Amino acid sequence: MASTEPTAPAKHDSDTEQDQALAVHFHLPKTTNPSTFDDDIYLTSWTFADAPHIAASIDLTIHTNLLVIPWPYTEDHAREYISMTIAAPGMVAGPPPTDGPADNLTRFMAIRLGSPTSPAVGSIGFEWPRSYLMEIGYWLAESARGRGLMPRIIEHIVLPYAARVKECARVQIACFTFNKASARVAEKAGFEYEGELRNWHMPHGVPTDAAMYSWIPPHARQV
Numbered sequence: 001m002a003s004t005e006p007t008a009p010a011k012h013d014s015d016t017e018q019d020q021a022l023a024v025h026f027h028l029p030k031t032t033n034p035s036t037f038d039d040d041i042y043l044t045s046w047t048f049a050d051a052p053h054i055a056a057s058i059d060l061t062i063h064t065n066l067l068v069i070p071w072p073y074t075e076d077h078a079r080e081y082i083s084m085t086i087a088a089p090g091m092v093a094g095p096p097p098t099d100g101p102a103d104n105l106t107r108f109m110a111i112r113l114g115s116p117t118s119p120a121v122g123s124i125g126f127e128w129p130r131s132y133l134m135e136i137g138y139w140l141a142e143s144a145r146g147r148g149l150m151p152r153i154i155e156h157i158v159l160p161y162a163a164r165v166k167e168c169a170r171v172q173i174a175c176f177t178f179n180k181a182s183a184r185v186a187e188k189a190g191f192e193y194e195g196e197l198r199n200w201h202m203p204h205g206v207p208t209d210a211a212m213y214s215w216i217p218p219h220a221r222q223v
């Protein structure tokens with residue numbers, strides 16, 4: 001798969017004061033193994049220049065599979081989201097690890113391919129419902145799906161990070177039971193299926209079951 005051509009995102013004049021510089025938090029180089037995903041992957045901060053790309057990427061699948069994405073989704077929604085990511089507090093309750101790559105992952109990351117300034121093709125975020133529990137949420141634009149990108153990001157960036165956060169005792173992915181692609185992401189990234197959470201959420205007032213997957217960092221495994 002060819003790398004996305006680097007394109008400097010256009011800047012919106014009214015954002016100048018609020019905007020932040022795009023910060024590259026992680027670069028996963030492409031592999032030489034032709035059977036695996038072959039783009040350089042960058043996780044970066046969001047900037048307001050991403051708003052049109054986010055709005056163009058959010059489709060009904062993303063709206064249906066995630067709980068918090070409005071529909072129809074507009075650039076104003078995207079700009080609200082970006083503001084929230086800029087204001088969000090840091091990644092973990094405890095001190096971040098300092099002994100390896102990706103030590104500066106933050107809670108809301110843009111996914112870019114080929115170049116750190118390419119238009120974002122997706123999003124990955126980390127919630128900490130409890131100080132020891134990391135929950136991962138994610139979406140990809142349709143054009144980036146089906147190439148093993150998300151399992152690769154989780155396996156090679158997120159889990160090595162979590163393994164170095166001493167406070168972290170559990171990483172989890174919860175997806176609606178109808179979301180087979182997300183369940184495969186969890187399985188391919190090395191998570192274990194724990195079971196079904198009945199009526200876990202009520203999207204549009206409809207009780208909906210979820211599948212729960214977890215990964216336990218080596219330092220927190222019970223013998």
Ligand SMILES: CC(C)(COP(=O)(O)OP(=O)(O)OC[C@H]1O[C@@H](n2cnc3c(N)ncnc32)[C@H](O)[C@@H]1OP(=O)(O)O)[C@@H](O)C(=O)NCCC(=O)NCCS
Pocket residue numbers: 061062065066138139140141144145146147148149150151174175176179180181182184185188
């Ligand atoms: C979930 C998502 C991030 C997957 O990322 P991805 O990088 O495309 O994942 P992969 O390329 O590994 O492909 C998904 C896997 O699911 C499988 N899959 C996809 N749709 C499926 C279906 N309807 N039934 C069974 N398996 C399915 C694919 O075959 C693939 O598995 P394989 O590699 O064993 O063949 C992407 O589909 C997406 O953005 N979906 C919309 C948002 C979303 O659902 N987010 C998660 C909320 S919990």
